Amino acid sequence: MKVPARRLLSDALRHDLGLTGTHVGCEHGVCGACTILVDGAPTRACLMFAVSAAGYEITTVEGLARPDGSLGPVQQAFRECHGLQCGFCTPGFLTTITAGIAENPDPTEDEARDMVAGNLCRCTGYQNIVKAVGRAAEPGPGRGDRMTTKMFGAKVPRVEDDRLVRGTGRYVDDVALDALHVAVLRSPHAHARIVSIDVDAVLDVEGVHLVWTHEDLTGAMAEPLPLLIPHPTLTEGRTQYALAKDEVNYVGEAIAIVVAEDRYVAEDAIARIAVEFGSLPAVVGIEAARAAEHLVHDDVPGNVAATTEQSNGDAPAAIAAAPHTLSLDLDIERSACMPMEGRGTAARWDPDQNRLQVWTSTQTSTGVRAAIAARLGLDLGQVDVITPDVGGGFGVKIVHPWPEEPAGAAGRQDARPAGEVHRGPP
Ligand code: FES
Ligand code: FES
Known part of the structure; x- marks a missing residue:
């Protein structure tokens, strides 16, 4: 396969070879979603040129299943331990843990945490992912038998998890359009x-x-x-x-x-x-906005977008009669949501x-x-x-x-x- 010299390995895998299980969250080497194995070593595909991969064995999430097509041990452990929600970060965790267990087949919990410390997940939290590391490292027999189709009193596998741990989820950048x-x-x-x-x-x-x-x-x-x-x-x-x-x-x-x-x-x-x-x-910040020394928008006086007053009963009388009163000035923090995709x-x-x-x-x-x-x-x-x-x-x-x-x-x-x-x- 021929690629332009500056084409990223992540783009070559995803868009030239159609291996869309390798996800791109940040393209800056930070999130770990694009982690693949290069001769068995976890590597950020977004930081490597495709030409640099010549001569190396590359393993993506699509290569983690067993030869008979059943889930590989780390994929199965993620499914059993509910180590995923949206699944966007999951391929990067699966490849990272596969390499980690190859190097340390019996990790302690601390070692499991270290193993995944370079990968970010925003939905699941790390507890179940760490549990999955331990489960994947257990001896094989019995693994895969822990789910049931009973609906009460037992864990039930989510229907979407099988394809998500295989890297066959379809996120928006996986939609194959011959587009500009x-x-x-x-x-x-x-x-x-x-x-x-x-x-x-x-x-x-x-x-x-x-x-x-x-x-x-x-x-x-x-x-x-x-x-x-x-x-x-x-x-x-x-x-x-x-x-x-x-x-x-x-x-x-x-x-x-x-x-x-x-x-x-x-x-x-x-x-x-x-x-x-x-x-x-x-x-910047609520104090500066209140002081209104500068305006965020020229046509919004005092930087005040909304004024809300709520009362219930005769609040002034109740406050006047109260043995103790407390005044609070509350800053409600802004929240910034950061999904991996x-x-x-x-x-x-x-x-x-x-x-x-x-x-x-x-x-x-x-x-x-x-x-x-x-x-x-x-x-x-x-x-x-x-x-x-x-x-x-x-x-x-x-x-x-x-x-x-x-x-x-x-x-x-x-x-x-x-x-x-x-x-x-x-
Ligand atoms: S996409 Fe490569 S590390 Fe985030
Ligand atoms: S499951 Fe990890 S980011 Fe959604």
């Missing part, structure tokens, strides 16, 4: 004005089909995204645009997208977009059927469907949203739509002849 790829230019600033965006250097990049900034969006696509929960007390709710308009309000906010032949070309092109920012003060979106425009198909990693496919139809001016019946296996959500994937979802519908440009660079809506 979208890369997103994101804000490096927490708060800044966008003075100018120059995309000229992108227009002649071979393989680039389209570049969009906010000024290319029209109609509903140019409006702020809908508010997820328009609670009546939220008098100054603000939502972002699909692509930032005039200013950015957080690090990572989408500013521009490039659609290109492949992800490598798209990301190279993104790096050629020049944005001039005018720095604005970031308002990011928010991927794939889209295909079918010109014959006049329909848009969207695959997205969401917890609310009907909400995304309605939002995309509204944004793109399509009838609801023209849009299908398909949610394959989801690699963790924790609520963050309930938000609909994320900017990348309507922007990802730029896949409609598939119908456009290759090589034509297009600015403006489809």
Whole structure:
């Protein structure tokens, strides 16, 4: 097999060989989801070029089953001990533990914890994973006989676990589409004005089909995204645009997208977009927001989005009569959910059927469907949203739509002849 010199081993395995059991969570060597065995040693496939694998024996999760097709010992132990939920991190754990037990066939609990210390799981917690290490290291006979189909008083295997431990789950990046790829230019600033965006250097990049900034969006696509929960007390709710308009309000906010032949070309092109920012003060933390020395949004006085008062009975009289009173000033922490699978979106425009198909990693496919139809001016019946296996959500994937979802519908440009660079809506 021939691969370009800079192609990552993770991409070659997943997209060239179709071994999609090797998952990519961070692509920075941190999460461990992409761990494979290179001559038996656990290795991050996202940090290795495919050409560097020449001459080595590579084992992925697909190679962990027994020769007769039944689950391998670590896969079986994960199933028995409920060592997985969404299954996105699981292949990386399975390969790591397979190598760990080969080196240390009888690990203590501490050694089992050390064995998996370089792999992250957000759903399961590590207790059952550590248990599975011990179970996998037990002598073989009897393993696999611990589940039952009784529904009461016994552990029942989840139906999806067999395919998840085999690496045959189907997450959004596993959907095989011969599609163009979208890369997103994101804000490096927490708060800044966008003075100018120059995309000229992108227009002649071979393989680039389209570049969009906010000024290319029209109609509903140019409006702020809908508010997820328009609670009546939220008098100054603000939502972002699909692509930032005039200013950015957080690090990572989408500013521009490039659609290109492949992800490598798209990301190279993104790096050629020049944005001039005018720095604005970031308002960090509840105290700074309350002090309102600086405003998060110019049109939100005092940085107050909502005021909620609740009372029950005659509270002032009850407080006045109370022998003791206590005043509390509570800071409610913000929570940031970090599923191991990011928010991927794939889209295909079918010109014959006049329909848009969207695959997205969401917890609310009907909400995304309605939002995309509204944004793109399509009838609801023209849009299908398909949610394959989801690699963790924790609520963050309930938000609909994320900017990348309507922007990802730029896949409609598939119908456009290759090589034509297009600015403006489809
Ligand atoms: S370590 Fe490779 S994808 Fe996270
Ligand atoms: S099961 Fe580990 S991240 Fe979901």
